[in-house]
Amino acid sequence: MFKYILENAGNINWMAIAALITFFTIFILSAAVVLRKDKAFIRKMSMMPLEDSFSQPTETENRHEA
């Protein structure tokens, strides 16, 4: 039955092959780009969650709910 479907669904093998090629192209390209990035920039980005504020606000600056 699968053979029947495949024979009648037109030439669709290229889709699977194209998908695989697209994936590996994107994967290799992004890996190449990422590996070439400069270290200072990467360090800056990775520190972002640890630097929430430009400067830590004092306790009194926070507005507390009554």
Add this chain to the structure above:
Amino acid sequence: MAQVEKFHYDNAIVRNFAYATMIWGLVGMLVGLIIALQLIFPQLNLGIAEVSYGRLRPLHTNAVIFAFVGNGIFTGVYYSLQRLLKARMFSKVLSNFHFWGWQAIIVSAAVTLPLGLTSSHEYAELEWPIDIAIALVWIAFGINMFGTLIKRRENHLYVAIWFYIATWVTVTVLHVGNNLELPVSAFKSYPVFAGVQDALIQWWYGHNAVAFFLTTPYLGLMYYFLPKAANRPVYSYKLSIIHFWALIFIYIWAGPHHLLYTSLPDWAQSLGTVFSVMLIAPSWGGMLNGLLTLRGAWDRVRQDPVLKFMVVAVTAYGMSTFEGPMLSVKSVNAISHFTDWTIGHVHIGALGWNGFLTFGMLYWLIPRLFNTKLHSEKLANTHFWIGTMGILFYAIPLYWAGWTQSLMWKEFTPDGFLKYGNFLETVTQILPMYAMRVVGGTLYLVGNIIMVYNLVKTVRSGSFISDEAAEAPALVSTHGVHKGEYWHRWVERRPVQMLLLATIAILIGGIIEIFPMVMIESNVPRIESVKPYTPLELAGRDMYIREGCLGCHSQMVRPFRSETERYGEYSKSGEYIYDRPFLWGSKRTGPDLQRVGGKYPDSWHFNHMLEPQSISPGSIMPPYPWMIRDELSLDILPKKIKALRTLGTPYPEGYEQIAIADAQKQAEQIAARLKKDGIELEGLEKKEIVAMIAYLQRLGTDIKPKAQATN
């Protein structure tokens, strides 16, 4: 140097979502515990429609996925987005609309699902008016998020935000794609696609609900909260970039692994398998990135409950993303599919990954929102150990149960007969495992209750910071700066371009799978003898949907000798062309029903629905007395016939006018047969049970050779 601006983060919306997470977590897990108990004590179904297993199961899955995890996502996103962008949320009105709209949707789900109002698409059960409400609230969330991105003070977008963007766009595409349906009444609709097409769309959605609702947003939270809690940056930011692009590109393809060995065309199954196996690379890259973030901080993991929860969460992510590709290999899937192995697998993800990351986040977040310390670290540690034990007691027995039952299904005697020909034998064998699962679930819920107590005490001891003061330099225009720099650094400054790229990445997989699916509509081999359902069968089918029968019964005989011996001829795609929605199911707590038509007399079904244990002693099926008590409503039938004809079912023009009379005639015939078998009940032909019997007796008979009359 740009001028430093002062502003305030909105913590109120974060607090609201955190409260909702805690409340719905308790509700969702409690419903899970109730249905786990119903599986070992079927009398707990109480003979009441609204609390029977089939109706409560989708309530449990929806409550945990969309209420507990959904609110968890929004808690983390609203907290981290503001801080990573150094900006207050774009609109307080939209934030509140999002919060209250989402809670209203959850409440409407909690009302409609027990009432049996369901589309039967797993994890997308809610009917069309609620689907529209979800779309509106989701769009409001999107506008609020992108509005904040536009008014941000930080040039570059941290990787967590990419995960949020990909989540938003993909969930939008999935929600629309899987809910293309034609309304028949206020709470009834039929999907546009039927049979195999509907199955592929549903599992493209179903799998990606796991991917883009339970995984990508939580990875965003991991990349934000884990470095926060560990007080050190992520192990490799470069790896996180590759993790992101590879993951969102591959994930979208993997849906067909839910349909291996079914009537779905083989090429689609293979595509699902290949991409599922490939998924292990980015998933494990992400997991290792998370765990390695703790390098040099493992001494703190011993002390800090927040880090403990997060370590187990990331480990559970690794376990379930190893198991997922393994279960997608066809030979493994032949054993695991339809068994409790799958249930064990998803709970490693839900309890371990989502649950524990949520708990870790809440333990970290609540004291900070309330400017205080956690009420009791000891209680948090107790929660951690009880929860961990809960996960183990939940998952291990179910792995055992899955293997045991699957092997029993497949075992033959030396003479070539099924060793366990009675399906029930394979169920009673694993009931002790189901009991142990209840122990696991109870432990996990107790841990959660301890957390809520601990956090409530923390809230009471603190003072809420509704608007947290912050300051940051204004955003400097970077026009032209990107000359000569890498494209990715350029993208990282542009949320809209990021949105477009992410959309393209997820659409490639979706389109390549769905395009041939539309194409094969004309290529699913038509079977001459397969005809549309009669009006009464249609009414019965909609009752089957209402009661959630597909939660326990599949309608898909796979092409294995062990299945064709037990159930009959394996299923063909051409048999389902009028099935809106498809009802293949994904779990066999009871036997497959695809070939049940004509297997038993009508009276067998009547007695079985009234009291399953009277026919099959030891059965764990709930009773359905209301089907025998309640009158069958046929008024809506003409509308249903018209809607289905619009969608392509070849009911003749004007058939809707005689549909009710046709149904009544068939009902009288069934009632007469029941009477002949000694079932006396006044007005039997008007009861719901006759429609259910009509449907069950039709199942799979289209391609069964009719019994030949003998001389």
